[in-house]
Amino acid sequence: MDAGAARLDTADRSSFERSASARRADPLFRGGLTVLAGLVLVLLAFFFVFLIVKARPALAHQGVFSFVFSNDWNPSKDVFGAWPLLAGTLITSAIAMVIGVPVAVATALFITELCPVRLRQPLTILVELLAAVPSVVYGLWGVFVLIPKLRGTESSFADSLHVLPFVGGNVAGPNYFIAGLLLAIMILPIVSAISREVISTVPAEHKEAALALGATRWEMIRIAVLPYSRSGITGAALLGLGRAVGETIAVVLVIGNSTVVGKQIFDQGYSLAAVIANEFGEAANDPLHAGALIAAGLLLFVLTLIINGVARALVVRAERRQGTRLPPPTVTAAAMADPEVTAA
């Protein structure tokens, strides 16, 4: 391309002609970038197909339905019913949502609608710093701090509130609840960041309309802010769910890695992602076992694809109303800190 540029300078400008290579430079550039973009899609498709191919022997051995829903994961006997793993993934993600989403939305509402303007940016950065902590560090903290320190509280909670469903019985050290709590902390920054972006798209005139009717601040949030941003916040929560479902390292460290489905939230369990991280080493020389783990990965992949697809659609609707695309939360962190980047 540089050669083309050099020739352009020496070309005869009066004739409105450019040299052949200079004329070819633009389509080449354009074509190259298009191919690059297409390559990303091809790569993704290729991986997807390859996952299916590799998972197929195990799925054929076990049967797809039985793989997903039968409650017996026993690699030593070549039995691969992934239900205990899927159940663990769903249980821990549900706990994460129940704890994390309300806190994240409350944070987003507080930062956008209640807190003094000069506190907005510091609070935003602090909340998003949670995203800078790697999952293995959360796992480390979970193992050596959360599990021992929360044991007593969990026990008294389980004893006094055993009337609640899925509460009671013995508290295992590592358990679903600890994993869910860690996940809640980990999804907090993304759910909060996207909720905040969505909430900040609520036009001031709607909020003013509510206030001018004599609404209190909370009533303004209830009648003007929340209805307008509901679908976007749902999308944000689902993106958090996608994160929680796929999180591996923190979960594998604190969930207990038991292939028996726990009866209550303080029991040990397993998750799809955790089993892959844990067993792939021993499965290296057992194609069936490896295939089952890849099938677990495939299941995880499909699960997150569906969740994220729905989430994206909801967030995109919020974006449309605003007229721009919301940057991903990882970018938001910097953008919020530096208004110059997002200005305009």
Added chain:
Amino acid sequence: MSPDPAFTPEQQQEQPMSATPSDGPADVRVSPTAAATRSASDAAAAEQVGSGHSMSVKDVDAYYGETHAIRGVSIEYRANEVTAMIGPSGCGKSTLLRCLNRMHEEIPGARARGQILLDDTDIYGPGVDVVSVRRAIGMVFQKPNPFPTMSIFDNVAAGLKLNGVKGVDMKERVEKSLRGAGLWDEVKDRLSSPGVGLSGGQQQRLCIARTIAVEPRIVLMDEPCSALDPIATLKVEDLIHELKRDYTIVIVTHNMQQAARVADTTAFFLLGDMVEHTKTEDIFSNPQDSRTEEYVTGKFG
């Protein structure tokens, strides 16, 4: 009133109210049921005519951060009259309007000081709740802003719901407000369709219906026709004439003809000062100040 109070919404809302509904003569508006009963009665409605409220602004200053947007303005808004505020962009007329129901302080960094009386109650006084100020002094905005997620009915009902009006009372009040805004016949068959589906002019009248549904003392209008076509504008202006019977109206307008058509008195603002406030016909035919004359004759602005 203390000499130099700088208000923020937080401070004001945290102040305890010194009066509760139980002490003193109970106001009809305190009890939604009573208010609804009254509104359903023609006799009570007739009694309301000519019983509007007045406002007076005494030496008010308003700021946006360091910018001094209004400089010591004093002005009277008489009961059951339409007062227009005109002037070039940035003259402070909209800022003053927003001070009248304390919407000004919603803008970050904005503050106001001075005294604004509703009849003889200082709306910036200690113990005054900003929420009840806005309840009593309604506002119609420049751009029609019906709640996008609500139906026509729910838009009008929004303020009523906050005050606990329910059931049949609610239906009656919504109908009354829509009739009051001259919109009932156009929308009565589609009350449950979205408010944003209406035309711009209808949306603005919907917003007026929403505002008068809570039966405010004063109605503020911030260039209510600037986003509307001429026919819709005419309808809203007719409506202003109607509303004058029940309400005291303050309207900010860019459009001098509009002021001439709807207002009893007109105030001219320039660079944060009020230059002149007098009968509308006088301000256009016989302005006392040369700057007013230059403006109304189209020499600037």
Added chain:
Amino acid sequence: MSSTSSASLLLAPVSGRRRTTDRLMRGILLAGTVIALIPLVLVVYYLFSRGLKGMTASGFFTTDPTGNFLGNPGGVKSAILGTLEIVALAAVIAIPVGIGVALYLVEFGKKTIFAQFVRYFIDVMTGVPSIVFGLFIYITLVTTKIGGSFTGWKGSLALALLMLPVVTRSAEVVLILVPESLREAALALGVPRWKVTMKIVLPTALPGLITGSLLAVARGMGETAPLLFTSATVFGTTYNLGDRMNSLPAQIFADISQPKDDIVNRAWASALTLVLLILAITLIARLAARRSRVS
């Protein structure tokens, strides 16, 4: 001053229930924010209180893990260097490709169906769990023994897949902000499109591109799961990306399951090191953003 009793007459007070609800809900929202910050405070506190000691112990930065359960466990030199090498290669792959895709989307693709398609899948990629990216590389490159089994560069590839969508999305955001008038001015001078892109659009957006790329690097640096399947773990330091390579996250992961104080302390110290590295990169990213010329 006017009497408050007349205020009650004219300004109907807000009912006690509404007032209480308002206070309560504001309190709840504030409480939510405080609760959100508690884990941050706790994690930072424990990182420093438990990690600082190990970090200042002799040999932490200068020796490799010995692999001895008894006796001196050694430092994490190989892990730190490995992380830097793997992430550097991942950045070299992901940043140009990511920015290239963003350039396509902003300069050429715009609203075409293909571009929307690409955009959608880039968004989908941001939601793919990192362990799945690890699996991708594992089944395509590790089990097939292409260029050895577990190698550093395969770890880099897995991280690059993870970083790519972040780079693209953030680059797209800043490229869109480059004023159209700048492009038109150059095109009107007869400068070819590709040159306008390379010489005008990219330099104008550079600080923003750096910010987005560095944030992607920060994200990749902390990932453990994809590395377990790709670069694996090893004790010794290597500068050869074609070998098995240690990394900080993988080393921490391995250390957590060792029931010995020295090793757990090393895990805390490594965690502190990793977090400080990530924070440093995030900080640089913010400084770059501050120099942004696009507004």
